[in-house]
Amino acid sequence: MAILLPATSALLPQNKLNHVLICPIVPNTPARKNIIQKVIGNSDIRMHRVLTKAKTSLEAEVRAKDSVTAEPVDEENDFGVVNLHHVGILCENLERSLDFYQNLLGLKINEARPHDKLPYRGAWLWVGSEMIHLMELPNPDPFTGRPEHGGRDRHTCIAIRDVSKLKAILDKAGIPYTLSRSGRPAIFTRDPDTNALEFTQVD
Incomplete structure (x- = not known):
């Protein structure tokens, strides 16, 4: 992964850009410092350095992609939405629904979720990192x-x-x-x- 440094006159002295530098995003190590020193040592190259850490979480990637058009975050009322945790789906017969979701679609049951602590029958099924909660209740x-x-x-x-x-x-x-x-x-x-x-x- 690399960053293409912006060719913006405000970032550079004398409003002059001699080169565009492709700078790899690497950890702050002696090797990286050595590379940067060699580049800066050439006085013909004027460079604006942008260093950032790679973002690995899905949330960080989505925020980065949408940062240009996203509305400003209301820090006072931001309660920290992370992702969709699960979707509840009503079913008339749990075994029939499990045959569809588990046997036909191949979804796996999350055995760690409690099935016997609720006043109705149900099952939690993995959908990637989120879940479907099947609930055996009358469907309205x-x-x-x-x-x-x-x-x-x-x-x-x-x-x-x-x-x-x-x-x-x-x-x-x-x-x-x-x-x-x-x-x-x-x-x-x-x-x-x-x-x-x-x-x-x-x-």
């Missing part, structure tokens, strides 16, 4: 009259790597689905309780 949504395309309904979206592979799995199981109306790689289907699910392909 009607089974009929729902839009054919799940994207026009309340839905949960899961990012996946290959829509075509999921399409083949749904075809083999005889489960109906619709594709994204915009043409992007995404597929919409419903679970046994008609809860709408979107699967969108990401790089």
Whole structure:
């Protein structure tokens, strides 16, 4: 990874830029200091050095990408949103839903989450680093009259790597689905309780 230093006259003396330097982002080590000293030692090169630490967390990467257009953070009222922890999905029959989510879609149960401390049956399923919480409770949504395309309904979206592979799995199981109306790689289907699910392909 490298930083292309900005060619902005305000950053440089005499409003003159002789070279643009590509500076690797490396830890503050003697080796890096040696490289910088050699570069600065050439008086023909005027350089504005920008040093930063690589950001490894997803949150930091997202903030960096959106920093140009993001609204200023209200420090007083910022309560520290990190990410989406889980989505609760109602089901009429837990075993039937687990057959769909666990056996068909391949989601794994999070055994560390409590199943017996709640006044209803349920299961926690891993979706990447977040979860779906299946809850065996009466579903208030009607089974009929729902839009054919799940994207026009309340839905949960899961990012996946290959829509075509999921399409083949749904075809083999005889489960109906619709594709994204915009043409992007995404597929919409419903679970046994008609809860709408979107699967969108990401790089």
